[in-house]
Amino acid sequence: MSLPHAILGVLEARPMSGYELTRFFDSTARWVWTAPQSQIYPLLRKLEADGWIVGEEQVRGERLRRTSYSLTSAGLDELGRWLTETYAEPNVRDGLLLKALFFDLADAEGASSVLAEHVLELEERVSQWSAHRVALVARDTPLLRERLDHRPESEHERIALLKAHVFEYLIDQAELRIRWCRDTMTMLG
């Protein structure tokens, strides 16, 4: 649903091939939006058909080609349109909360260890988000640098801080969840 626009947003920084996008959505972008390769390649062809991106065939080596896609001005317009379009919050669908709702029917030990494992997973994420947030504030991520290269310097600080603020939310939200898990563990006794 949002993947097409996620791709447009990434390509605004610089042109990329399907392979590069796949790696990006599996590494850095993974912390905000993920997509497997099988979703990316067909979508790139669709976005090109819509005129929002253009692919340029590049020759590497003897017979290895790769297609580098760049954002068109129609694509940038579409991105701007989508950004100000009303956001419809999806229905809540949180598997952990669903379990917690029935924890009184479970063995307390088992329920506690589900929460403990979850806390570890969240702490892992927090540390990666924190590192990325610091890098954004320092304007020290490869993609952000390429992005800022074609934007006026007067806007650089605002752009970096807006992006870093997104990661601040991810961190705060995970920390709230960690506290909640610990409280629940206490209640389970």
Added chain:
Amino acid sequence: MSLPHAILGVLEARPMSGYELTRFFDSTARWVWTAPQSQIYPLLRKLEADGWIVGEEQVRGERLRRTSYSLTSAGLDELGRWLTETYAEPNVRDGLLLKALFFDLADAEGASSVLAEHVLELEERVSQWSAHRVALVARDTPLLRERLDHRPESEHERIALLKAHVFEYLIDQAELRIRWCRDTMTMLG
């Protein structure tokens, strides 16, 4: 993925027909997990085939039948197993954060109004969650009362508080998000 177990958990309170479950997942349960009718009916037949629930045909009026499903002891076991099974946190996929990540490319007015509308939606949810939380603490929801009826009284308080605590999380998390939206609006200028 979690819907089968959500249904088992609901049926632990009391037997219900597909129609009742549909209404429940569209009203009260909506605030934790939603499911449309088209998902529920086929799933009930599957859960019965698995032996986790049993349907009892009831005759209402002349030729109107309805099937009331109740949890079997195998179903209760399966619910217990699922509750203590490791929870795998799904990938982050938050459409609002994705927009926010690119808000520097959008008209500031438009971006702000997306956030303002979102705040209204969240406030709406908070008020419904709060009401439900209060009802749970007071042990004053129809389903909770039926649930407590077949549980020892010594456990009643713990059960009610555990459930209410889930709603506390939903509320706190939405309030954090509201604050973040407001901060972002300030940053947009």
Added chain:
DNA sequence: ACATACATGTAAATGGTTACATGATTTA
């Protein structure tokens, strides 16, 4: 008599995940 609620079903489409498949190029 008409509208609303009760009751159950199917079909089509979308979005996402996992797995399979193929082959070239680079690096150890």
Added chain:
DNA sequence: TAAATCATGTAACCATTTACATGTATGT
């Protein structure tokens, strides 16, 4: 020369959403 990385593709499956379809019972 073997393993890792580059590069692109398809197929099958699962969960979810939206829409269509049908008929009965009840309350106004």
